[in-house]
Amino acid sequence: MNVLVINAGSSSLKYQLINVETHTLMAKGICERVGSAEAFHKHGLDDNEVVIDAKMADHDDAMALVLESLVSGQDAAIASLSEIDAVGHRIVQGGKYFDRSVLIDDDVIAKIDELAELAPLHNGAALMGIHACMKHMPGIPMVAVFDTSFFTTLPPKAYMYPLPYELYEKYAIRKYGAHGTSHRYISERAAVVLDEPLEDLKLITLHLGNGCSASAIDHGVAVDTSMGLTPLDGLMMGTRCGAIDPAIVPFVMEHENLTAEEMNNLMNKQSGLLGISGVSNDLRSVRTASEEGNERAMLAYDMFSNSVKKYIGQYIAVMGGVDAIVLTAGVGENCDKMRRMIFSGLQPLGIVLDEEKNRHRGFERIISTDDSAVQIIIIPTNEEYMIARDTYEIVHDQMVGIQP
Numbered sequence: 167m168n169v170l171v172i173n174a175g176s177s178s179l180k181y182q183l184i185n186v187e188t189h190t191l192m193a194k195g196i197c198e199r200v201g202s203a204e205a206f207h208k209h210g211l212d213d214n215e216v217v218i219d220a221k222m223a224d225h226d227d228a229m230a231l232v233l234e235s236l237v238s239g240q241d242a243a244i245a246s247l248s249e250i251d252a253v254g255h256r257i258v259q260g261g262k263y264f265d266r267s268v269l270i271d272d273d274v275i276a277k278i279d280e281l282a283e284l285a286p287l288h289n290g291a292a293l294m295g296i297h298a299c300m301k302h303m304p305g306i307p308m309v310a311v312f313d314t315s316f317f318t319t320l321p322p323k324a325y326m327y328p329l330p331y332e333l334y335e336k337y338a339i340r341k342y343g344a345h346g347t348s349h350r351y352i353s354e355r356a357a358v359v360l361d362e363p364l365e366d367l368k369l370i371t372l373h374l375g376n377g378c379s380a381s382a383i384d385h386g387v388a389v390d391t392s393m394g395l396t397p398l399d400g401l402m403m404g405t406r407c408g409a410i411d412p413a414i415v416p417f418v419m420e421h422e423n424l425t426a427e428e429m430n431n432l433m434n435k436q437s438g439l440l441g442i443s444g445v446s447n448d449l450r451s452v453r454t455a456s457e458e459g460n461e462r463a464m465l466a467y468d469m470f471s472n473s474v475k476k477y478i479g480q481y482i483a484v485m486g487g488v489d490a491i492v493l494t495a496g497v498g499e500n501c502d503k504m505r506r507m508i509f510s511g512l513q514p515l516g517i518v519l520d521e522e523k524n525r526h527r528g529f530e531r532i533i534s535t536d537d538s539a540v541q542i543i544i545i546p547t548n549e550e551y552m553i554a555r556d557t558y559e560i561v562h563d564q565m566v567g568i569q570p
Contacts, residue, residue, distance in 0.1 A: 167185070167558050167562065168185050169184050169186055169254055170252075172254070172255050172293075174291040174295030175291050176287045176288075176291045177202070178199075178200060179197040180194075181194065181196070181232050183236060184550065186558040192244070193211065193433065194209075197484035200222045201223060206220060209235045210241070222252060226369040228254075229298035230298075234449060242480075248402065252561040254556065255295055255308060255309040256313070258289060258314070258454040259278075259314055260278075260313070260315050267312065267423055267553075269564065270296060270310050275296060278292065307561045311557070314344065316343070316346030319387045319390060325341040327339060342394070343393050344377075344390075345373045347553065349379070349383070349388070349391070351545075356545060358545050359530055368385065369488065369490050370471070372494070373494055373495045373547065374494070376403075377397060378474075380478070380481065381521075382481035392408075392409075397472075400477070402469055403439070405435045405438045405447045408473060417569075444462050444463075449496075454465055471504055471510075486510045490492055490542070493542070493545070502525050505519065505542075510544065518534055520533055520535040
């Protein structure tokens with residue numbers, strides 16, 4: 167079965183075409199700056215990748231361009247659109263409605279729209295992607311895969327906020343988490359690397375990129391995570407502040423004369439590594455500046471590692487121990503210096519980084535010492551594969567179910 171995976175952002179549309187049975191990536195690409203005069207389309211695998219300036223007024227135009235690219239040229243991934251058996255959509259916010267991936271129908275679309283208030287940049291964009299697919303591929307089954315569904319197992323003591331209970335009843339204010347598809351994937355792969363059943367393990371999973379989140383997974387079940395009602399909470403990130411004293415919000419709004427929208431923008435887009443360093447939201451640039459003596463960049467680097475270290479300690483306490491700590495995403499997979507800083511001083515907890523292994527690059531690998539009580543594992547995430555797998559399972563089961 168060929169599954170087209172769609173990840174629609176507010177001004178972008180990422181895609182992969184995957185044959186699930188053979189685990190083959192057939193095509194991938196991204197439409198960037200959708201709706202602007204600088205829009206462009208990147209398409210192709212490895213050395214065959216091409217970048218083309220392209221007019222895309224909206225996601226409908228972007229989707230048409232994607233489908234044309236899949237069937238055009240001598241390197242076309244498929245001969246016709248009829249070879250696409252299903253479409254899987256990444257949806258950030260599933261709220262209280264979705265504890266698993268589901269086949270998309272009118273009711274699902276209405277609920278995704280209703281939940282857009284909790285993820286305005288993401289759910290709205292996902293809906294544009296869904297409607298574009300419905301227009302250009304009518305009748306093709308589509309599945310919604312929710313970032314939040316992995317965290318519906320959190321107990322009330324973890325997902326509730328200590329606010330008046332009436333606010334939870336009226337507005338469903340609670341922790342929903344994010345990056346759930348990534349945390350689910352790397353926890354499953356970690357169990358394979360360790361050759362242990364996932365149900366026998368206590369794991370801390372760290373998705374460290376421009377967006378960052380940590381999760382506690384106890385015997386295969388998510389029991390806590392760092393992102394909250396929105397993806398703003400928790401770890402320090404590229405441009406997001408993460409957890410701060412809530413009283414800072416009205417204080418800054420009053421003294422800087424900011425609206426709620428402006429304050430929200432400050433915390434989401436002007437803070438984190440960018441806000442502290444004044445250099446960049448990209449840790450690579452911050453690292454370079456810090457090594458050149460930029461004191462604010464050094465501070466940002468220290469704050470980032472300290473933020474991660476504190477969540478490791480929290481989740482060891484929550485689960486009463488940990489068997490392995492798993493890292494993924496751009497920073498987690500590639501920055502040996504940041505990993506060294508995160509795990510520095512944790513030896514008394516049985517967490518011992520192997521300096522030599524940490525310097526090496528590769529695919530799935532253990533970077534803790536052979537005698538470390540807690541394993542440190544790097545797993546490159548693959549959210550697209552998880553979306554394709556869920557889509558395959560749901561559509562396949564439906565097809566089997568309707569056969570006479």
